[in-house]
Amino acid sequence: MSIRDRLSGNEAIATAMRQINPDVFAMFPITPSTEIPQYFAQYVADGKVDTEFITVESEHSSLSACMGAEAAGCRAVTATSSAGLAYMNEVLYVAASSRLPIVLAVSCRALTGPININHDYSDSMAERDSGFIQIYAENNQEAYDNYLQAHRIAETADVRLPIMICEDGFITSHAIENIELEEDDAVKAFVGEYKPEHYLLKEENPLAVGPYGVSGYYMEARVAQAEAMKNAKRAILDVAADFERTFGRKYGLIEEYCMEDAELAIVLMGSSAGTAKAAVNELRAQGVKAGLVKVRVFRPFPGEEIAQAISHCKAVAVLDKSEGFSGCGGPLFAETASMCINLEKRPKMVDIVYGLGGRDFTVDHAKRVYRRLEKIVATGEVGPIYSHMGQRDLREDVQ
C-alpha cells in the first residue's frame, strides 16, 4: 500500500535513502542539496539506518570516500549541487571509469557567475561527459521514484556505472507537494541487497582498482565504458518495467505528452515539463495540435526515441535550461538536432535557452514558444535558430 504524504523533493530523496539504508553516506553540504544529508543525519541519530555517515571536508572528498566505500563492496551515496558538483569533476570521471555504481543525488543549481543559488542545469550539464548515468525528475514524486530505481540500474551487471538522480534546485528540492511513498519493506524488497562480484574486502579475491591504462589499453577501456552506457538504456527500461509492476507508476527514457498527432512540439526537461503541459492543455482546447517531449534520461541520451517522437511534427522547439556557450545552442538542442539528422522527414527546429539561475518559466512563456512554432509553420521561415527567453531585452523581436 502506498502512503500519502507531503514532502519536499529533498525530503523525498532522503526518505528513499532511509528506506534503502545504504552502507555509506559521505556528505558535504551545499545549497540547495544540504537538506538531504541534514534529514539523513537525523535518521542516523534516531537509529533508523545503520549507515556509516561520514562528514568530509569537500565534495572532492565526499565522492572519493564513496569510491573507496563502493570499491570495498558497499552501497555508497552522496548529494550535491552546483559548485559542489563542479568540485567533484575529477572524481566523477574516475568513479565512472572505475565502474563504481555510486548513487549521487543532485539538486541542480546554476554555476557561478554571477554567483547564484537558484535552479538551472549548468551544473549537471557540465558533467554530461563524465560517464555518469543522469536521470531528471519533473517533481517530488519522480525524484523519489527515480531514486528507488537508481541502485538497481547502476548495479546492473553489464552496466556498472555511477548514476546522478537530478531534481530541480528549490523548485523541486524545496517545494512541498503531495507524494505517494511506498512501504519500507516493499522498497527494500524492490531495491534488494547489493552483491558485487568483486570488492576489496573479499578475502579470497585480492583486487586492485583503478590501474594505469597506457595507450595500449585506454581505448579499449573507453569502448567498454561506452558500451556499458549503451546497455544502461535497456537496464533503465527493465527496472522501470519492474517498478511499474511493483508500485504502479510508469517511467520511460522520455515521456510523450499529446504527441500522437502533434504538429508543434517542445522538447525539455525537469519541472518545466509540468508548466508546459498546462500550456499544451490550453492550446489543445483551442484546437492547436501542440505536444511535448520530456527528456527523463539524459545519459544515456535517448536520441533515437526523441527523434522518433518528433519526426512527424512540423516545428519543434528545444528548451535548454543551461547556457553551454557554444554560440549556437544549448546541449539538449545540439544532441536532439544531431539525432534527427538522418530522419527522412524532419521538423524545423529551434533552440531556446530559458530559466537560467532561477528565472521563472510560466505557462505564458510556453504558449509563446508554441506561437512562435505556429509562425514558423505558417511562414516556412525558421528565424533565429538559437535565442534566449525570459531576459529583459532591448530587442523587441525576441521571445
Place this chain on the structure above:
Amino acid sequence: MSEFKKAKDINEQIPWQELTTGCEIYEPGTSRLTMTGEWRSKIPVWNAEKCKQCLLCAPFCPDSSIPVKDGKRTEFDYDHCKGCGICFKACPFGAIDWKEVH
C-alpha cells in the same frame, strides 16, 4: 568481462571485450609482470668484492630490486631497477658503481 581473468592474460593484443570491468586486477603482486628496467638512463653495478654485506642498500631500494637471500644481497633485479641511484648513494663502501647505460 571474464570473471577472474589473470593479469598475465591481459595484454595489448586482447580486444576490449576481454578486459576486466573497470580494468580491475584480481590478484596481488602483478607489478612484477611490468618490466620497468628499460626506464633506466643510468645503471648501478654491484662490486661483490668490495661489498661487506651490510645490507644498507636493500631497504633503501624503492623498487625492491636488490634481492636478499640467506641474509646476503645478490645481483640486482635489472628487470625492475629503474636506475634511481639511491643504492649507490646509500652504500658506505663504494661497492656500487653508477654507470652510463650504453
